[in-house]
Structure formats: structure tokens, C-alpha cells
Amino acid sequence: MRPRTVPEAGLFPSLQPGLLALGCKWWFAEFMDSHNPSEPAEPTGVAGNRDLERHLESEPHDNDAAQRLNWLRAGVLGANDGIVSVAAIVVGVAGATSATGPILAAGAAGLVGGAVSMALGEYVSVSSQSDSQKALIEKERRELAEEPEEELAELTAIYREKGLSPETARAVAVELTNHDALAAHLSAELNIDESDIVSPWHAAVASAVAFTLGAALPMLAILLPPQGIRVPLTFGAVLVALALTGAVGAWIGGGSKSRAAVRVVVGGALALAATFSIGNLLGATGVV
Numbered sequence: 314m315r316p317r318t319v320p321e322a323g324l325f326p327s328l329q330p331g332l333l334a335l336g337c338k339w340w341f342a343e344f345m346d347s348h349n350p351s352e353p354a355e356p357t358g359v360a361g362n363r364d365l366e367r368h369l370e371s372e373p374h375d376n377d378a379a380q381r382l383n384w385l386r387a388g389v390l391g392a393n394d395g396i397v398s399v400a401a402i403v404v405g406v407a408g409a410t411s412a413t414g415p416i417l418a419a420g421a422a423g424l425v426g427g428a429v430s431m432a433l434g435e436y437v438s439v440s441s442q443s444d445s446q447k448a449l450i451e452k453e454r455r456e457l458a459e460e461p462e463e464e465l466a467e468l469t470a471i472y473r474e475k476g477l478s479p480e481t482a483r484a485v486a487v488e489l490t491n492h493d494a495l496a497a498h499l500s501a502e503l504n505i506d507e508s509d510i511v512s513p514w515h516a517a518v519a520s521a522v523a524f525t526l527g528a529a530l531p532m533l534a535i536l537l538p539p540q541g542i543r544v545p546l547t548f549g550a551v552l553v554a555l556a557l558t559g560a561v562g563a564w565i566g567g568g569s570k571s572r573a574a575v576r577v578v579v580g581g582a583l584a585l586a587a588t589f590s591i592g593n594l595l596g597a598t599g600v601v
């Protein structure tokens with residue numbers, strides 16, 4: 314669902330560390346996906362009203378809140394991607410050469426390439442999703458116009474399956490049909506809401522912005538300080554930022570913040586160590 318395509322390092326001597334950074338980025342994304350506890354732990358039993366209230370408060374039951382959380386989650390993931398992949402690229406190049414020019418060029422190429430590929434991937438996936446939702450809505454609208462009796466029977470059957478008696482199910486279906494037939498069918502049959510359809514352009518711009526904001530951190534951390542301390546400083550800044558995004562991601566998903574932070578920090582540290590070593594090796598052997 315998230316774009317996994319990779320930024321091009323360009324026609325640059327730093328191509329090798331760049332490629333490794335991409336490998337690391339992919340591995341990192343897989344690592345995060347398989348370890349991130351996106352499902353909050355459910356309480357084993359809801360006993361009493363106060364427990365129920367707390368349970369309702371702790372979960373985003375209204376659609377707006379859930380959607381805001383989805384956007385926030387996508388933003389955190391995009392920022393994470395930007396931090397890790399661009400940090401791995403610039404640290405890899407810094408391992409090979411002490412010249413600032415190549416670091417800047419490789420980092421800028423990684424930032425632009427990554428932001429564009431994120432936007433593209435997001436645009437493609439959200440458009441196909443919204444196309445299929447729109448098609449389903451159109452089909453439902455047509456069916457409601459052409460065969461309202463069958464549609465009412467269908468809605469009644471859905472509520473009977475949920476456990477209502479035939480009379481109650483029929484009454485619910487009739488009342489919902491009189492109120493807003495299309496919304497009732499979309500919600501009961503397809504679990505979608507017409508206003509929930511996300512614009513592919515919004516999604517594309519949002520993920521490109523999130524990636525760019527994340528990528529700006531390692532760029533600044535490696536370009537601003539003096540040459541002698543820029544690599545350790547970038548390592549430090551990146552790991553602190555990853556701990557934060559990991560904790561925020563866990564907070565959104567309702568999982569353990571400290572465990573999530575440790576996972577992203579360890580993953581990010583491994584990615585940076587790998588590209589820095591490769592860059593160093595290439596620099597030492599005179600390949601670069």
C-alpha cells in the first residue's frame with residue numbers, strides 16, 4: 314500500500330552507497346511492517362459502564378477521528394522513510410569522500426527522487442482505490458433507482474443476519490431507506506461512506522511533503538556541522554528523530570511506545586552503519 318520504489322542516486326560516483334541505502338530502506342520498511350503492532354491490545358472483557366466508556370474513548374469510533382489518524386499515520390511513515398533513506402545515502406557518501414559537494418548532490422537526488430516516487434506510488438494506489446469505490450457507489454445508485462424493492466429486501470436481509478428479528482430488520486431497513494437509501498446501502502453492504510473517498514492528489518502531495526520533511530533532517534545534520542563531526546552528529550540526530558517517529562507511530566496504533574522506538578532506532582542504526590561501512594570501503598579501495 315505504501316510505495317516501496319526507490320530514489321535514483323543519479324549518475325554519480327556515490328551510486329553504490331546509494332543502492333545499498335535503497336536496499337536498507339526496503340528492508341527497514343519490511344521490518345517495520347512486520348513488527349509494528351498496528352492493532353491495539355483489546356481488553357479481554359468489558360465489565361461495567363466505566364470500562365466501556367474508557368474503551369470507547371481509547372478507540373477512534375467516529376469516522377473523522379479515524380481518518381485524521383490515518384493521515385497522521387501516513388505522515389509519520391513518510392517522514393520515517395525520508396529520514397532513513399536520505400540519511401543512509403548521505404552517510405554512505407560521507408563514508409567514501411570528505412568532499413561536501415558529492416554529499417549534497419547525492420542527498421538532494423535522494424530527497425527529490427524519494428519524494429517523487431512516494432507521491433507517484435501514493436497517487437496510483439489511492440486512485441485505483443477511489444476508482445473502485447466510485448464504481449461501487451455508482452452501481453449501488455443504479456440498483457436503487459432500478460429495483461428499489463429488491464434493494465429493500467437486501468438491506469432487510471443484512472439486518473436479519475446481524476441478529477434482528479424479521480419485523481425489526483424490516484422496520485430498520487424501511488426507516489434507513491427513507492432517510493438516505495444510498496448511504497444506508499453503502500454503509501451496510503460495503504462499509505464505505507461517500508465523504509470518505511480520499512483525493513489521490515491530496516494523498517500524493519501529503520506523502521511527498523512528509524518524505525521531504527523527514528529527509529531534510531539528515532541533509533541539515535550532515536551539511537551544517539564541520540566536517541570532523543558531521544557523521545557522528547548525523548547518526549545521533551537521525552536516531553533521536555527515529556525514536557520520536559517510532560513512539561508517535563506506536564501512540565497512533567496504540568502499541569508500546571518504547572518497544573516501537575527501540576525497533577526503529579535499531580533498524581535505522583543498522584541501515585546507517587551498513588551504508589557508512591560500504592562507503593568507507595569504496596573510499597579506501599579507491600573505487601570512488
Ligand SMILES: [Zn+2]
Binds near residue numbers: 456467502
Ligand atoms: Zn444495495
